[in-house]
Amino acid sequence: MARRAIDEGYKVRCLVRSSKKAAFLKEWGAELVPGNLRYPDTLAEALVGVTQVIDASTSRPTDSLSIKQVDWDGKVALIQAAKAAGVERFIFFSILDADKYPEVPLMEIKRCTELFLAESGLNYTILRLAGFMQGLIGQYGIPILESQPVWVTGNSSPIAYMDTQDIAKFAIRALSVPETQNQTFPVVGTRAWSAEEIINLCERLSGKDARVTRMPITLLRAVRGLMRFFQWGWNVADRLAFTEVLASGKELNASMDEVYTIFGLDPQQTTTLESYLQEYFSRIMKKLKELDYQKNKNKNKKEKPKKTPFKQSSKANSQ
Structure with a gap:
């Protein structure tokens, strides 16, 4: 989003916890402020x-902070600060169907944040996402390439994944389209994909067979219940709760016809999951071939012709 905003002529300021990790944003032309x-x-x-x-x-799985600390307490603080600063527009990313899973902490927090933002007095736009294509690389692509287990939970829910580059298009366009003010829109990919369909696609593109391991949803529920007994396990339990969404079997998708019209974007330019994964595997397979070629080339250089006493002896006898 920062890259696209800069390319479209916006002056961009990024709130960062680590200026070192965010150095690339500064190189692009963004201003960094610690916070x-x-x-x-x-x-x-x-x-x-x-x-x-x-x-x-x-919040991220690798953070020590809980979902509530970041996605509720932190969001409330940001919305209140934006209101006090006189911010003219606030773009918020929520999750599709958040209101249908009140027992899942992240979904319920997203729903509550939507309400809080709508009642804050700020001019807002809420974009409800389903999933990121980028996340599929670590979940499916890399394990299949490395012959590692691919974990599938319960009856996998088909999800309309979207490229983050395309999501950025909608976020930046919302800033300049008056019709998006104080409105909520789904922003999802071209179609919903189940875990099995994604695995089959990855197998075809990589030429490798996947090692699929199914995790019963009942077992995850039991682990989540156990974690809730310990304060240090609350954050883990809250994250495990999201598997209820992924294993419900309910499709996470929505119609985008009206959305494309309002935002003035061309649906034909939206990246499909097939093209995204095809590009990924093409680059990876090409790189692997190059590495293998270089490895064999270096190996051949190190190998010197062997001199045998038999050849020397034969030469001496002929003389």
């Missing part, structure tokens, strides 16, 4: 002079 959603006093200064906010923050 943290957990510390509201860092937000006011960061928002000085800012007219539009695109909120792409969220």
Whole structure:
């Protein structure tokens, strides 16, 4: 999103926890300001002079912080700071069908944040996503290439994954389209894919067979229940709860016809999952062939012709 906003002529400021990790954003032309959603006093200064906010923050599995600390407490602090700073537009990323899973912490928090934002008085646009194509590389692509197990949970829900580059198009376009103000839109891919379909596609593109391991949803529920007994396990339990969405069998998808019309974007230019994975595997397979060729080339260089005493003896006898 930062890359696209810069390319379209916007002056971009990025709130970052680590300037070192975000150095590439500065190289692109973005201004970096240190801050943290957990510390509201860092937000006011960061928002000085800012007219539009695109909120792409969220807690990650590798973080020590809980979903509630980042995706609720942090979001509330950011929305309040944006309101105080006089921000003209606030773009928020939610999850499709969040209102249908009140027992799943992340989904319920997204639903509550939508309501809080709508009642804040800010001019907003909410984009409800289904899933990122980029996440499929680690979930399916790499394990299949490395002959590692691919984990599938329960009755997998078909999900309309979208390339983050395409999501960025909608986010940046929302800033300049008046019809998107104070509205909520689904932003999803061209079609929904089940785990089995994605695995079959990866097998075909990579030429390798997948080692599929199914994890019973009942077992994950039991583990989640056990984690809830310990305070240190609450964050893990909350994340395991999201498997209820992935294993429900209910399709995570929505019609995008009206959305494309309002945003003035061409659906034919949206990346399909087939083309995204095909490009990934083509690049990887090409790289693997190059590495294998270079390896064999270096090996041949190291191998010197062997001199045998038999050849020397034969030459001496002929003389």
